[in-house]
Amino acid sequence: MNHIARLSEVMYVGLCRRVGSPTEVRIRREVNDTMEVVSQPVYIMKRLDRMKSGSKREGFRLITSDSDWMLWPPDHKVICDISQINLYRIPQHTVMLMECDDLPPGFTRLSLLSQSNNAETVSSCVVMNDSTYISSTIFRENYLRFLNTYGISTAVLHGPCSTYSILQDVDADNAFCFKSDHWPTSAIPWIQRCRERRWPNQTVVSEILSGGFHIVPIGSTPENKLEWRISFSQAEQKLVYSMNHCQFLCYGLFKVFLKDVINCQPNTSILCSYFIKTIVFWVIQKNTSLSWTPENLLTCFWESFKLLIYMVHTGECPNFFIPQNNMFRVKVTGSVQILLFNQLYDLYSKGISCLLLSEKIRPYLSIAILYKTLRVQTDENNF
Incomplete structure (x- = not known):
């Protein structure tokens, strides 16, 4: 067994202790799924359906894992075509029609086709060209006030979410949104890509398609107040569930490395774990020869890291479901892009030893390196 393979095995064992063993991760997910079903009928007087999202739903229990929820009025339905x-x-x-013409890929407007009894929705309506649209900006602000009426006065807007602290360094992110039971036209090519690449398998693809998607209140730029973003949070959770444990730990290792090393410098801390997850998805699907x-x-981690460097270099991080949606379009540009690329390339130049820069990862690699040294010394003495 070569040195990298030995280091990998020791890292695998160490990450099982830090991130979770296959059994621990499975139990966490089952508990989350059960709690969601049990608590659903009683949440806020049945006014909203909700779904836990984010790293905790995926099975992580890292110290910085936030509590993420998506919430939506269950009687509001988003359709992709008027025939639906x-x-x-x-x-x-209450039916809303998606209008994606002349908008950046991955974004839509919501045209209200029938009356709503939801106060937050009604007060978010804007009339334009004889049609009624729902403003994402007003919708976010309405639900921020909604939280305030339930005693959460510290909530602030953060992207599409209302965010407030629940513990030190741990936030709760509530994304008030709408749900569609269909599949967006712009993401239909993803189905064929999965068949060609054989990941995920057809069973997972069918589950994703039947689960639909969400529409969250955030535009491609702040001034686009009628734009909403297409969210595949539920589909991504199913993709993470479909990973084998090595893939899941590689994703966890990348998350830890991002937090401890890449984002430790204020001037370059522009990457988020969502980008990391997307990159791991692409590596799994594209590199079919990777074991x-x-x-x-x-x-596997190094392949993922190299893809990150390439994407930062080109300034393009394609969304996994709608590749035409470049998620780096606004954040990774200009001088920020140059600084980030230089930082990542410096890490790349150190080789896999750059992982030693993480205080959380270093102990596992140090043990493996010590084991290798002792083994070499023993072999030399025996010789």
């Missing part, structure tokens, strides 16, 4: 309106009953359902096993863990 026949699937719903009016006035029991996701414990002895290959560091090789």
